[in-house]
Amino acid sequence: MQKQQSHSARYSAAKILASLEKNHTPVKAIFDRVVKQFSLPPNERNLTMQLVYGVLRQQQYLDRLLGLLSKTPIKKMDPFIHQALAVGLYQIFFLSRIPESAAVNEAVESCKTAKIHKRLHGFVNGILRQAIRTKEELQQKAQKDNKGREILNHPQWLVERWTKHFGNEATKTLCKNNNVEPILSLRINTTRITKSDYLNLLQQQGIPAEAGAFAKDAVILKDFSGPLTTLPGYEEGYFQVQDEAAQLATGLLAPFTINGRYLDGCAGLGGKTSHILQETFNLQAEVHAVDPEPYRLEKLRENIARLYLNPPLTVHQKNLQDFSVENSQLFDGILIDAPCSGTGVIGRHPDIRWNRRPEDLEHYRNEQQTLLTHAATLIKDGGILVYATCSLEPEENSEVIDNFLASHPQFELTDCTEMLPEPARIFVRNGFFQPLPAPSIDGFFAARLMKKQGIQGKR
Missing domain, CATH: 3.40.50.150 (Vaccinia Virus protein VP39)
Incomplete structure (x- = not known):
């Protein structure tokens, strides 16, 4: 049996995504189960979430890249191989702080942990290294699907429905907004603290924040990515997360x-x-x-x-x-x-x-x-x-x-x-x-x- 420490964020992300591909259940339930099963520490949990949600937001684009790189159709790939490659490609094309070599090596290690046949380790390694070598060319080709339609990372039935209701340009904007990680919005519990006092509290702790644009008790944290429980006033009930x-x-x-x-x-x-x-x-x-x-x-x-x-x-x-x-x-x-x-x-x-x-x-x-x-x-x-x-x-x-x-x-x-x-x-x-x-x-x-x-x- 593998030790729990061997389950990296990349392996966990690929496992979650592979399970989602097979079962089509809400991702949060799968995510919570895997995080608990592997006892992921906070830093690995945060990276796992970033990878899983990032791949889902860019799924169509990543699959287009994979279609350009691989002679094996995605439908014939083992779900774990498919998602290990998607996680690797997401890091290479969207996460500049992660070295490309690390993305490749971790994808191969994930396949080893998943006990994928050894001959497929080379397949994963080769696909991702080819992606690095031809990155600029791939970025151009993957903007459109094989029918010449712009990649919007949404299913076609939904794009067509929204185009009918909102128009072409509004639909493109809507889809692009959906592909960006949303900001964190809090509702300040004014029965315990005023909004201005809570903004001052955040400022004292060096956490950038501003008043919401629309709701009277809203505070926006654009760059916060840590656990909510680490925000000042969580235990005291100063806020509730709410858009x-x-x-x-x-x-x-x-x-x-x-x-x-x-x-x-x-x-x-x-x-x-x-x-x-x-x-x-x-x-x-x-x-x-x-x-x-x-x-x-x-x-x-x-x-x-x-x-x-x-x-x-x-x-x-x-x-x-x-x-x-x-x-x-x-x-x-x-x-x-x-x-x-x-x-x-x-x-x-x-x-x-x-x-x-x-x-x-x-x-x-x-x-x-x-x-x-x-x-x-x-x-x-x-x-x-x-x-x-x-x-x-x-x-x-x-x-x-x-x-x-x-x-x-x-x-x-x-x-x-x-x-x-x-x-x-x-x-x-x-x-x-x-x-x-x-x-x-x-x-x-x-x-x-x-x-x-x-x-x-x-x-």
């Missing part, structure tokens, strides 16, 4: 009312639940969080405990349908951050682009419509129902809202502009909050619905 788009979506529940009742109907890990608690901190409000998954609720409770002391929160381990049947009280505000295709956060989760299929959209839409229907039974007259996704697809966004309003005349769409800080109002189109992915913000969609006074729906 500005997600912060702005929760704000659409405003105005928050004294003694109000609020529900996060798809709570997940609790990012938006904690934000609702923050926004209602001095209002004697009551907050409820619903999610059926024990693991997610365990993480939610951990996050909330770090951020707040004895918050007015009730957690329900059940799905929204069961909760809506059993609950007898109505809410002033409900947030439905619905499960979706995730096409707005491909930059942050690069495996999504390769795992999704066109037929997935219908599955998600059915689930989203069901969630909205159950949420509608829980809202008071005059209450606010916010529907949000991190998708760019109309089937999951505007079409879901159109269908909901057609069958629920007691609700109306309100223009969300007034609920957003001035800089964020540029993202409102047709009354919806819908930024496209950019270096400063995730792709997102949110609709703010109000239940009309005195018009009864089905309960």
Whole structure:
């Protein structure tokens, strides 16, 4: 049996990517399992993550390089060989701080660790050394695929769909934004520290940071790459990691009312639940969080405990349908951050682009419509129902809202502009909050619905 120390970042990255190639499951679950299995120290873990996510963001380009270098078609390659070569090529073409010779040697060592047949060690070595010798020529040839189309590192069905919706140039920009590592965005927990004081704290520790561009409590760390737990104030609950788009979506529940009742109907890990608690901190409000998954609720409770002391929160381990049947009280505000295709956060989760299929959209839409229907039974007259996704697809966004309003005349769409800080109002189109992915913000969609006074729906 190999010693754990023999598992380098390059081997770990190739193993994770090979598993993803075979199983098409979310990469984070595979990554966490491998890191734990091999007991990778922090520096090796960070490099593994950089390699895995980097390869996924540049997968089409790297495969094009490999197609130019190898007579063996990629489909006939062993998945580990394929990914060991991809990891090597990524280092050679994208990571200037890693010596090219080290990228080659580590790829060969990875194959040895994986017990790949010895004759293939020479194949890997030869491909990568040829890449180094012909690097400049390859860089030119690999800009386009074998049909002459520009390499955008996204599946063709998604490129065609976005071109139809957003136009050719906007789609190219969108794809290029998705291929860049996103910046780290924090939401400052203003119940414990002000944003200005936290910025000063970061400055004192030599960590470059600036106020977010759109959300009132956001702080941006453009160059930070270490563990979040090493940031000042982590244990004290001074911040929550959250993109500005997600912060702005929760704000659409405003105005928050004294003694109000609020529900996060798809709570997940609790990012938006904690934000609702923050926004209602001095209002004697009551907050409820619903999610059926024990693991997610365990993480939610951990996050909330770090951020707040004895918050007015009730957690329900059940799905929204069961909760809506059993609950007898109505809410002033409900947030439905619905499960979706995730096409707005491909930059942050690069495996999504390769795992999704066109037929997935219908599955998600059915689930989203069901969630909205159950949420509608829980809202008071005059209450606010916010529907949000991190998708760019109309089937999951505007079409879901159109269908909901057609069958629920007691609700109306309100223009969300007034609920957003001035800089964020540029993202409102047709009354919806819908930024496209950019270096400063995730792709997102949110609709703010109000239940009309005195018009009864089905309960």
